[in-house]
Amino acid sequence: MxxxxxxxxxxxxxxxxxxxxxxxxxxxxxxxxxxxxxxxxxxxxxxxxxxxxxxxxxxxxxxxxxxxxxxxxxxxxxxxxxxxxxxxxxxxxxxxxxxxxxxxxxxxxxxxxxxxxxxxEKTRWNVLIPGSRPSGIYTAGVAQSFINLYNIMPGKNVIILGSGDVGLIMARRLKFEGANVLGVVEILPYASGLPRNVVQCLNDYDIPLFLNHTITCIDGKERIEQVTIAQVDEHMHPIAGTEKQISCDTLLLSLGxxxxxxxxxxxxxxxxxxxxxxxxxxxxxxxxxxxxxxxxxxxxxxxxxxxxxxxxxxxxxxxxxxxxxxxKQKSNIRIIPGDGVRYVVPQLVDKSGMIPLTFRVEKPKENTILRVLAGDEELLRKKMRWVNPANMVRIEVDISAETIASAETLKVIIDDC
Amino acid sequence: MKNFQVAIIGGGVIGSAIAWELSKYKVDVVVFEMGSDVASGASKANSGVIHSGINSPTDSLKARFCVEGNSMFQTLADTLGFQFKWVGKWIIAKNQHEEKELNRLQNVGIANNVPYLKVIDGSEVEKKEPNVSCYKALWVPTAGIIFPYEFTIALAENAAENNVKFLLETKVIGLKKQRNNFEILTDKGNFQAQIVVNAAGLNCREIVSMVEEPDFQVYPCRGEYLILDKNYSSLINSMIYPVPVKELGVLGVHITPTIEGNILIGPSAEFIGDAEDKRTTKEMMSTLFKEAKEIIPALPKKAVISAYSGIRCKLASEKSGGWADYRIEESKHTTGLINLLGIESPGLTAAPAIAREVMKMISKHMELQKKNNFKLKKGRIKRFSEMPLKEQSDLVKNDERWGRIVCRCEQITEAEVINALSNPLGARSLSAVKYRCRAGMGRCQGGFCTQHIVRIMEEQFNIGIDDMKLKSPKSYLFEKRTREVKDD
The missing domain is CATH 3.50.50.60 (FAD/NAD(P)-binding domain)
Structure with a gap:
């Protein structure tokens, strides 16, 4: 040792x-x-x-x-x-x-x-896609490392599930190397990667983005041969009758x-x-x-x-x-995600001063107000013209010694204007 | 044309068990396996249960070989070095009506010589299994769990080390009976053998039909499973079974612990047309979950991390009730063709006993003489992650490959991956590595280790990227090089 x-x-x-x-x-x-x-x-x-x-x-x-x-x-x-x-x-x-x-x-x-x-990266099994278990299914990051670091092309006719940033980047990368990128399938009504990546990686290369869609079945006895995609309703359940088969030899997963x-x-x-x-x-x-x-x-x-x-x-x-x-043992104040906010980091605070907070919102929204509250007291109020789950928000909040001494929780919320 | 005394068609658990028994004798044996590794079909995709023998009718071959096989497992596990645990099983009755079925099973068990069976009150069961509530339950202590692929691989590899020839990715496409010999046509050339053992599982009928008109049908019956995350391993301690479904000749959706802590839910039973349709379906996934939740109400949905299916080889159709006994016999029309037909559950348990029975049948055709140089594998080699720090440290000192972790989730070292790829069967797929050393089996499902294993395959085993595959001959991993590299 x-x-x-x-x-x-x-x-x-x-x-x-x-x-x-x-x-x-x-x-x-x-x-x-x-x-x-x-x-x-x-x-x-x-x-x-x-x-x-x-x-x-x-x-x-x-x-x-x-x-x-x-x-x-x-x-x-x-x-x-x-x-x-x-x-x-x-x-x-x-x-x-x-x-x-x-x-x-x-x-x-x-x-x-x-x-x-x-x-x-999340795998096929994080979302439990039914079907067979053939070869040719890669997470987007693994495919990226094979192409860029190991000089290996995983496949030719590619479907991408999930519109996270790695998936979007990979759509363009595969296209550059001569693969047919048949489309990016996203279950949400909006792309989950950065908007600039949607423009620069998909739109600029005419790669279709199937929003409100998911893959309901994977087929192929040895290598993947096709996927079935279907439209989903507002509860993200596939809508019967909207299924469509797409032949492919590779499936990339960009599921987060x-x-x-x-x-x-x-x-x-x-x-x-x-x-x-x-x-x-x-x-x-x-x-x-x-x-x-x-x-x-x-x-x-x-x-x-x-x-x-x-x-x-x-x-x-x-x-x-x-x-x-x-x-130095101090009592911690919890920072809690309030309405419209998915999470906040840090989750605890025990000292006064300027404190950076990072958080993500639940849904895309326009004309909102960001508020940081300690009980009824408003510590910060900021207009935000546009918020999106793909864009992390970072703000600094001045937290006074009195707040630290008296408050039990801080809350971050996104309100309508 | 190469000559063998015995040719075994199929490298599943049955074929491998027979190969292993034969490897103790001075006989020239070949095994044809169309997959890229042994245990590629039903032998890999099942519950991994060593059954007690209470489920099959007394005097059936299923009961006889199950009970016999069961009694052999402890010794097999100790010598071949696969993991094995007597976890026992509960068959639970929800009401008085179902209790009758428990009593019936207990009586069948007693008649089949299954020891220590006991019917116990629900309140007592709850003390052992706090997450299970039932009216009464039958306790079956002589039921155990293994990894079915680990057992099959251990049998096959030890047979190969004792000179049984395994020909992987070799599909038998024709069979001709000549005077005292069979001519076996494969996609890799032709062979001759005196005795042919048909252990082709779902393809057993296809093999028979190459030499004679089969007097039976095969009815493929798919079973789907769900796998739970290891974090939920404490939900149960023993296997939990419902009282068996009468109609389909199956045991019903049960909950089975595995040695590594993942719990299995399944299998379903669905007769299908295509014996190769190993799909999992959304409908069945939710049905399985629902049925499991009836047994364990505390089961959370997010516990499910994977799914798979396997296909049973049944000789009885859905209409006729789904139950038929095994057929273990030499063909009446074709001397020297030993047919093993309809070997479904409890086939894993029965395998070593069936192998001994087949030995008797072979010995009628040739004199079997024991080898005196048979090399018996003794015990299991510990994994790096299971060793104390001192032992790990010593290993790395002697060989630096033990110091490179290739699979981070399961903490598998480069040395272990190389050992897996050096297997005596010549199995070189990604799955062959996974099933031998667990690299790629963890939560990231190969996200980190695949690149490393590919590099090891390329650099140390000279496998070209065009020849790399996931698990079967055509399950290729890659398309080509991104760019052609010019040597300067």
């Missing part, structure tokens, strides 16, 4: 882990380690060869690999230790991590831990992402049932003392820019924590 002791250990070397580690170092942490299971840093970014990364953060539109490169260089300059091809098997409440790579087993004692494990939190659950960190990520306070600290969370394992972000911004805060607070000995 190889033993190590560090100030901040970051689990996951994707964009969130990199930003958190760089930030930890900048805020004075001496010994920072990133542990990642891949042989490279940057997580999913190297396979995202389209551009659009970093626009909000740097004003320049970068490709995924370019964006990753920026942070990898920073990490290298700052002498952050990186353990690649290394899998964290477990960690415990005393923040001792057990990891393994080809050199052996590691025992890493950390002053603070930043969780940045990212997320995984699930934060990866097996390690967090194993050690007893509380998970928000809506976000699938740990419950955190304004410092992004989880319910386990000294363990912070950021990136897509906290909540699924829609742009890497916003993700990095929050991840840096996690790195900063983890560094503060690593230098302190004990948690």
């Amino acid at each position: 190889i033993s190590k002791s560090v100030d901040v250990a970051v689990i996951g070397g994707g964009p969130a882990g990199l930003a958190a580690a760089v930030s930890a170092k900048q805020h004075g942490a001496k010994h920072v380690v990133i542990i990642d299971r891949n042989s490279w840093l940057g997580g999913i970014l190297p396979q995202c060869i389209h551009d659009g990364f970093g626009v909000e953060e740097t004003g320049v539109s970068l490709t995924g690999p370019e964006y990753a490169e920026k942070y990898v260089e920073m990490a290298e300059k700052q002498d952050i230790q990186v353990l690649k091809e290394t899998m964290v098997l477990q960690f415990d409440k005393s923040k001792e991590i057990i990891a393994v790579n080809k050199k052996g087993l590691y025992k890493i004692k950390a002053g603070a831990i930043v969780l940045a494990m990212g997320c995984r 992402l699930t934060p990866e939190n097996e390690l967090s659950k194993n050690v007893g960190i509380e998970i928000d049932s809506v976000t699938g990520g740990p419950i955190v306070n304004q410092m992004l600290e989880t319910t386990l003392d000294g363990v912070f969370a950021c990136g897509n394992c906290l909540q699924v972000y829609d742009t890497v820019d916003m993700l990095s911004l929050d991840a840096k805060r996690a790195g900063e607070h983890a560094t503060e924590k690593a230098s302190l000995q004990k948690r």
Whole structure:
């Protein structure tokens, strides 16, 4: 067993882990380690060869690999230790991590831990699509990695289920490589990816988007041969008589992402049932003392820019924590999603000051008012011309010491104008 | 043309069990399997239950081989190294009317020599199974669970290590009886054998019809299953069965724990025209869930994480009641053709006993001499994830491939994937890896490990991307290279 002791250990070397580690170092942490299971840093970014990364953060539109490169260089300059091809098997409440790579087993004692494990894609079985179980069914991200990293085309005649961003990007990518993209099927009345991706990836290439539709059956004895699509009613149940068969040899699934939190659950960190990520306070600290969370394992972000911004805060607070000995026990105020709001991160707050809140709305809506309430007191009121579940909202709220002392909950709501 | 003494058609659990028995003797044996691995059909897709023998009429072959097979499993599991657990089963009666059926089953069981059967009050059952409510239940302790594919693979691999030749992806397309020999035509060439064992499962009639007019029909009957997430493993401790459905010759939708903690719900019973139609359907998924909820009211909908189906090989039609006994016999018209017909449930349990019976039939045609160099596999190899840290650490020190986790959900290492791909049968599909070491079986369903396994197949086994498949000869994984790479 190889033993190590560090100030901040970051689990996951994707964009969130990199930003958190760089930030930890900048805020004075001496010994920072990133542990990642891949042989490279940057997580999913190297396979995202389209551009659009970093626009909000740097004003320049970068490709995924370019964006990753920026942070990898920073990490290298700052002498952050990186353990690649290394899998964290477990960690415990005393923040001792057990990891393994080809050199052996590691025992890493950390002053603070930043969780940045990212997320995984939902599969066919998350939505239980009936039919046979042939080959040729891939999640969109797996197909993306085969095409862009492994130089392998999964198929020729492709149907995409789900209009998440990865699905939309992949529709265009496959088209570029000569595949027939027969359509994107979406059960909701609107696309679930960013509006700009619908325009740039589907409309610009005449790829049909079947809204209010779903796949009701998969056929094919060995390789997938066809899917049946059907229109759905307002309860998302297929409408009899609207079924249509489409021949294909490949089905890509873009059904959304699930934060990866097996390690967090194993050690007893509380998970928000809506976000699938740990419950955190304004410092992004989880319910386990000294363990912070950021990136897509906290909540699924829609742009890497916003993700990095929050991840840096996690790195900063983890560094503060690593230098302190004990948690100052304070009563937490819960932040609750109110009308029109699906979830809010952070879920807890225990300190006054400017606090960034990120949240998603339930449904697309126009002419709304965002309100943050502490009981009857309105802490913030902001007009929002347009809100959409695909676009995460980030606001800062000034929370006074009095509010912290008196309020039990804060509520975020979306009201009609 | 290659000559064998015995040719077995079908690498399911029956064919593999016979191959394994024969591998102990000095006989030249070949197994033809049209799938890309053994256990590709019904042997893979069933409940994985080792039955006690209370469900089949006394004096039937089903009862006889089930009870005999059951008594062999503990030793088999210990030597072949597959996982096996005596979890026991409850057959629950909801009312007095159904209680009569419990008594009937108990009497059949006693007549079939099934030990330790007991009818117990609902209140007592609830103490053992807090999520199940019933009026009374029959307790059957001699029922167990295995992974059916793990058992079949263990039999076949140990047979292969003892020189039985397995020809995968080889479909028998013709059979001719010559004077003392059979000529076997396959899509990979022709072979000769003295004895042919027809263990072709659903295709058993097709094989018979190659040499004679079959005197039976096969009625495919599909059974669908739901799989529950491991998080719900504590819902039950033992198998929970309703009293059997009388009409269809099946046991009814039951709830079965698995060794890894996923609970199975099913199977349904639906006679279908196409024996290869292994579909799951929306209607049946909801029916299964509804029926399971009647047994376990606390069952949450979100617990369901997957579904599959398997096809039973029945010799009786729906109209005639769906029940027929096995036929285990040498053809009256074609000497040397041993037919194993209609081997449906409890076929998994019966397999080792049927194999012994077939040995007797073969020994009438040839002298069977024991090998003295038979290599018996002894026990199960622990997975990396099951080892204590010290043992893991030592392994990585000796071989770095143990330090590379390929499947994160199940924590399977590169060394384990390589071992799976090095199997003596030459099975090289993605499913062959999955069923041998569990890589790809976890929650992400291969999202992380598929790329790694593909890389290992390419780099260490020289499998081209055109030849990679999911589970069967034509279930190809990829279309082509994205771009042609020019060597500089």
